[in-house]
Amino acid sequence: MKIELRRAELFDVRLTFRQPMHTAISTLAERQTTILRLTDQEGRIGYGEGVAFDTPWYTAETQASLRALSPLLYRLLSAQPLSAPADVTERFRSIQGNQMAKAMFDGAVYELFAQAQEQSLASYLGGDEKTAIPCGKALGRSSAVAMVEAVGQALADGFGRIKLKLAPTDTHILEHVRAAFPQAPLMFDANGSFQSADLPVLQTWDTFSLVMMEQLFPANDWLRHQQAASLLKTPLCLDESIQTTQDAALMQTLQAGHIVNIKPARLGGLTTALEVRQMSPYWLGGMFESGIGRRQTLAFATLPGLAYPIDMAGTDQYFVEDLLEHDYVVENGSIRYQEHPVSLERLHRLSQSRLIL
Structure with missing residues (x-):
């Protein structure tokens, strides 16, 4: 064909x-x-x-x-x-x-x-479209009070992993959240905002029993990620750093990280994403995309092997209007893939x- x-x-x-x-x-x-x-x-x-x-x-x-x-x-x-x-x-x-x-x-x-x-795309990829895909919730940067409230709501909604967007100056936020929820499955995403001078901050955050720390340093700063991985007990996840299969191999060779956040769009598409999932523990992240991009990521998520819940709140939670006829909705902390059609209107x-x- x-x-x-x-x-x-x-x-x-x-x-x-x-x-x-x-x-x-x-x-x-x-x-x-x-x-x-x-x-x-x-x-x-x-x-x-x-x-x-x-x-x-x-x-x-x-x-x-x-x-x-x-x-x-x-x-x-x-x-x-x-x-x-x-x-x-x-x-x-x-x-x-x-x-x-x-x-x-x-x-x-x-x-x-x-x-x-x-x-369906899920079946074509070899996934099981009937599977319930466990979800995590990504929370944008906010005040300590607002973050505690948002984490409480995410836990009540059944999300299996809570990601906090944090900067090096946000120790007090993490302290408040962990004090309010001692057992919550928390992680944080730095989006590459840390520098070498912030290593003492990371060593402090290493005591908060986090699931992982994501993308601490800029994408091409392999040596600082390697240094942090050797100093910290918390597993490191790389996101922006992994744009090719060679990057995933380099992460392992340098021991600069332990987990990959797979985003097919960042990897050049589904073909490369399928290769990277064989190389390291992984989960799937979102790009604040419309339902069209999310539909394809969810199809990928139906494949076996996810090590952690994916970063996928329902499409009804992001935009005033989306591009699909029907929203993807998280129920009891999970989401199901369906071939929702594009709304041409x-x-x-x-x-x-x-x-x-």
Whole structure:
């Protein structure tokens, strides 16, 4: 079976958060995202999402760079028929970096192949779409009082892991939360905001019985992650640092981390994500994406092997309006994958522009 691409459209979409999301280094009130719609020779449609941020605070990519590269990526894909989704990775091998732009096309092609086989994406990947996927809750940076309240609500809702977005100056927040919930499964995400001078802070936080510490230092700072991993008892998780299978191998070689937060978009797509899941204990994170990107991550989450609950609150919790006909909803701390269709009315109404490649 071969897929021949006939048409590619890009939609520049803006989604409004129900509440601003605060990380250690950024605040998001609105989510600009790019939606790709690919059509093949049989009229089948596959969607992908370009989840880079407006500015390069998370990785070097931005929404502008992603859209600028898309015509070239489409030309590389459409030049010849595709025999398998892995062909996407091979066709893009000459393009350095730009993982989120690549992943946008990768996800859409996976959807086309799944449809051609008359399967859901979860089944096509080899997952069990009937499984209940355990969820964790990511909480944006806030005051100690607000954080304690949010953690209490997350625990009451059944979330199996609570992630706090914290900066090096937030020891008092962690102290308040741990005092209020001595047994809660807490972790924190630094989004690369720590420096060498903050190692004493980390050694203090090492006493708070955390599930893990995520992305302490900037993505390319392997030596400081290695140093921290040798000093701390708490397992280290790498996120931004892992953009290729080679990065996952380097983490193990240097002993710079113990766990990988897999985000298919950060890895260039599902093909690479499938390779990385074989290399290290892992869980899945979110990118504040729309339901289109989340649908693909949830399909991946139905595969066996998750070491920790995924970072996936329901889509009803993030945006005032999302792009699917139905929301994904967390019930009793878990979520189920379903092939919720894209709402064409919302996609067109929430788009600032549409570009045919």
